[in-house]
Amino acid sequence: MRRGGEVEAFRALHLGRAPGDPLVLPGPWDATSARVFVAAGFPALATPSAGVAASLGYEDGAVPADEMFAAVARITRAVHVPVSADIEAGYGLAPREIVERLLEAGAVGCNLEDSDGGVLKDPHEQAEFLAEFRAAAGDRLFLNARVDTFLRGEKDPERAIERAALYVAAGADCVYPILAPADVLPLLRAGIQGPINVHGHLDGGGPSPAGLGELGATRITFGPGLQRWAALALQGMAEQLVKRQAE
Structure with a gap:
């Protein structure tokens, strides 16, 4: 269980943000990575399901529910900042x-996807599901509703806006049109009420967090990108160890 006030503090981090100053939420995959991000000064974290899956030895989407919630609980116990959890669908x-x-896991909120098995859900049925979640949670959890249209090949921004409107009406605090191209962010910003989560870039291949904020992003997450970046760094260390072994 989290201490009282953390959900309110997390929700407040999304409100009143100036353009160019989005909330950046690194994605820890275990207790150690969570502590590293907190030590760097980030005020909150958001776990990535794919990153956690890799740390547990599973493919993305194959982690049993019990193991995912247990992993989230280990992360929340390790840090003193709010942690939102990606719990897939x-x-x-x-x-x-x-x-x-x-x-029970100590999370202040979650992501919920609107596709399952690679297929988009009916948006009205998903909105009903989110409304049931909101009714059960009240104000105790922050709900980030993922919109998977771009991920599933639907390139028309209006389809994402339509889904987002249903999910906000159902009680979502934030919507996440994952993989939305940067050039459509101003259109999404104009058509969506409330905070918008945008997938950030780590390699310079797209706008910086500040640039995404200028285009309309309220918050930035990175999916499993940081975990994969760390794995590449570890690979380099392993290669150096092999070389030293041969000296």
Whole structure:
């Protein structure tokens, strides 16, 4: 369980942000990475399901619910800042059970995807699911509703805006049109009420967090990018160890 006030503090981090100053949320995959990000000064964290899956030895999307919630709990216990959890599409659990398990794990909120098995869900059915989650959670959890249209090949921004409107009306605090191209962010910003989560870039291949903020992003997350970056660094250290071994 988290201390009282953390959800309110996390929600407040999303409000009143100036253009060019989005909330940057690194994605820890274990307790050590979470502590590193907090020590660097980040005020909150957001776990990536794919990064956690890699740390547990699973393919993305293959982590059993029990193991994912246990991993989230280890991360929340390790740090004193709010932690939101990526719990994919909810593992087939009922909204009330998802709420209970997030609270038990110490999370202040979650991502919930609107596709499953690579297929977009019916947006009205997903909105009903999110509304049930909100009714069970009340104000105790921050809900980031992922919009997977761009991820699933639907390039028309209006489809993302339509889904986002349904999810905000259902009680989502933030929407996440994952993989939305940077050039459509101003259109999404104009058509979506409330905070927008945008996928950030680590390699200079796209706008900086500040640049994404100028285009309309409220918050930036990186998916499993940081975990994969760390794995590459570890690979380099392993190669150096092999060389030293041969000296």
